[in-house]
Amino acid sequence: xxxxxxxxxxxxxxxxxxxxxxxxxxxxxxxxxxxxxxxxxxxxxxxxxxxxxxxxxxxxxxxxxxxxxxxxxxxxxxxxxxxxxxxxxxxxxxxxxxxxxxxxxxxxxxxxxxxxxxxxxxxxxxxxxxxxxxxxxxxxxxxxxxxxxxxxxxxxxxxxxxxxxxxxx
Amino acid sequence: xxxxxxxxxxxxxxxxxxxxxxxxxxxxxxxxxxxxxxxxxxxxxxxxxxxxxxxxxxxxxxxxxxxxxxxxxxxxxxxxxxxxxxxxxxxxxxxxxxxxxxxxxxxxxxxxxxxxxxxxxxxxxxxxxxxxxxxxxxxxxxxxxxxxxxxxxxxxxxxxxxxxxxxxxxxxxxxxxxxxxxxxxxxxxxxxxxxxxxxxxxxxxxxxxxxxxxxxxxxxxxxxxxxxxxxxxxxxxxxxxxxxxxxxxxxxxxxxxxxxxxxxxxxxxxxxxxxxxxxxxxxxxxxxxxxxxxxxxxxxxxxxxxxxxxxxxxxxxxxxxxx
Numbered sequence: 001x002x003x004x005x006x007x008x009x010x011x012x013x014x015x016x017x018x019x020x021x022x023x024x025x026x027x028x029x030x031x032x033x034x035x036x037x038x039x040x041x042x043x044x045x046x047x048x049x050x051x052x053x054x055x056x057x058x059x060x061x062x063x064x065x066x067x068x069x070x071x072x073x074x075x076x077x078x079x080x081x082x083x084x085x086x087x088x089x090x091x092x093x094x095x096x097x098x099x100x101x102x103x104x105x106x107x108x109x110x111x112x113x114x115x116x117x118x119x120x121x122x123x124x125x126x127x128x129x130x131x132x133x134x135x136x137x138x139x140x141x142x143x144x145x146x147x148x149x150x151x152x153x154x155x156x157x158x159x160x161x162x163x164x165x166x167x168x169x
Numbered sequence: 170x171x172x173x174x175x176x177x178x179x180x181x182x183x184x185x186x187x188x189x190x191x192x193x194x195x196x197x198x199x200x201x202x203x204x205x206x207x208x209x210x211x212x213x214x215x216x217x218x219x220x221x222x223x224x225x226x227x228x229x230x231x232x233x234x235x236x237x238x239x240x241x242x243x244x245x246x247x248x249x250x251x252x253x254x255x256x257x258x259x260x261x262x263x264x265x266x267x268x269x270x271x272x273x274x275x276x277x278x279x280x281x282x283x284x285x286x287x288x289x290x291x292x293x294x295x296x297x298x299x300x301x302x303x304x305x306x307x308x309x310x311x312x313x314x315x316x317x318x319x320x321x322x323x324x325x326x327x328x329x330x331x332x333x334x335x336x337x338x339x340x341x342x343x344x345x346x347x348x349x350x351x352x353x354x355x356x357x358x359x360x361x362x363x364x365x366x367x368x369x370x371x372x373x374x375x376x377x378x379x380x381x382x383x384x385x386x387x388x389x390x391x392x393x394x395x396x397x398x399x400x401x402x403x404x405x406x407x408x409x410x411x412x413x414x415x416x417x418x419x420x421x422x423x424x425x426x427x428x429x430x431x432x433x434x435x436x437x438x439x440x441x442x443x444x445x446x447x448x449x450x451x452x453x454x455x456x457x458x459x460x461x462x463x464x465x466x467x468x469x470x471x472x473x474x475x476x477x478x479x480x481x482x483x484x485x486x487x488x489x490x491x492x
Contacts, residue, residue, distance in 0.1 A: 030247060030300050037293070053279055057286040065289025066319065072296050073315045076308070129279070129339065 008049055015042035029075045037068050051124040054132060179264070182274030186263040193414050194407045198225040201451050208455040235399035240303055243396070247301030252397065252404035255294030258287040259411040266418045267342045269428045269436040280341040281333065284419055285326065288374070291412060292318040295376075295383060295393045298405070302396035310392025313462065314376065314383035320469045321373030321380075327477035328367040331360055331484045332423045341419075345427030350434060355426040362480045364424045366473055368446075371416040373469065375409065378454035382462055417446040 015038055022035030040063045047056035136144045199214070199222065206213025214221030239248055262284050264274040277283050292314055299311020333339055335356070336347045348355050357364045373380040384392035394405045421427055421442040430438030460468070 028244065030244070030297075034247065034250070034297070053277075054282070057279055057282040061282070061286040061289060064293065065286065066322070069289075069292055069296065069315055069319060072293075072300075073312070073319075076300070076312055076315075 005049060008045070012042045012045040012049065015039070015045065030072070033068065033072055033075060037064055040064050040068065051126040053126070054129055179275055182264055183260060186260050186274060189263065190259060190407060190411045194410045195225040195229065197410045197413070197447065198228065200448070204448070204451045205455050208452070229403070232403040233400055237401060238398045240396050243303045244301045247297045251294045251298035251301055252401045254297065255291055255408040256404045258290040259408050259415065261287050262415045263411070265341065266415070267345060267422065267427060268439050270342065272436050273342065276342065279339045281329065281339040281344070284415065285329065288412065288415065289322065291408065298397070299393035304396050306389040306391070306395045307393050310383045310389050314393060317373055317380065317382060317465065320466060321370045324366050324469065324473035324477040325370035325374060327481050328363040328370065329423065331363045331481050332356055334481070334484050334488065335359065341422050345422055345429060348426040348429060350426070350429045351431055355424060357424040360424065362476065364420070366477050366480065367420060367424070369473060371420070372450065372453065373465070375412050375416060377413070377450055379457040379460050380465055381459060382465060413447060413450060414443065417443045417450070420446055
């Protein structure tokens, strides 16, 4: 089982990284979206590996089944062609900025990995859905409810943006 | 090296599922054409074999023998990815359907969630097909498929959630075990509204008439699969019929007592119920005219969604009162 887990970790990591690469480098927006979707699927696989199938299925149901589809819809409405201004080579400042962002995150992560001893090498145990629900509704109740406030804010923001535009016309 | 028994079981189940999907497609194509014929007072396919029974097999051979074509300016990768993406999740969906306590390919604790999650991949395939084929009809079909399936997924999930509330589990086998053998012990008696919402939503989700706007022949030629020939079209076709079987099987598990039935429990009851539901789906297709797109969205957002929410709240309330 150890070997199987390692092999699947490598496969999922390759799917995630490959999808990310496609998403970043591809010229066509739809292909980039397909890269993003494969990254999301790879992350779902990682959740499976961590023995949290509930998270994995939710990842697929929400991110792949709903969010990606909505993003696709937005892309379809824009009909951005491949020769748009985004297709021009990026200015050097932008590349340096993204390099700094990657280096910052990667640096912190590798510093933590290199200096702190690895904590959890044990085989993860699956948590039952009942316990998960109890945890969310009892111990982490406030955090759980605050997440829905974020969604509410996002939704009212979207409504507000659409509203202003209509008034201006 | 020892091969784990679970792996063998899943591989055997996968092979069986593939055969089952193919068989179902043949059977359903025949049923569809025969029912359509008789509903319209004509015999339907009649020439090949007795009562045209070999017709779907010949159709399948014809599809396989045709040339695979791709339109100019199409995105090759996305164009060929789409039919494959529509077919692969279907195999996974069939794996965890409990045909009987023994005939379950893969016993998953969260089987219901797995089916709902992977069924959503189908719409992605339709989108890629519509976009990748560089065709206006295809793109319009894909755009309709998105707004339709995003809308109809919500009441579907809410209806299913009412059953999950009531039974307290997402395991399909346990949901069946919570119901009895006689029809008045099935969930449909307690949750008739949820069943109605579920059944209406699956017509929208599987793009079946009267909600078949993504492939409306008279408006969009064939919508998202206009440009597909040969087995490219064949895969979409098989995936569509397989998806119909999956959603009807889930309806059987959730509302109609699964493999349980009067006198003798077993897989025969499961198949009988699933095929009755499939018959109703086909019957509806040849009875009702296609709705307009604004009507389709109005039915969902103004009727199904509020009803599903009310049903869910009512279920929760009654469970609190009587628990």
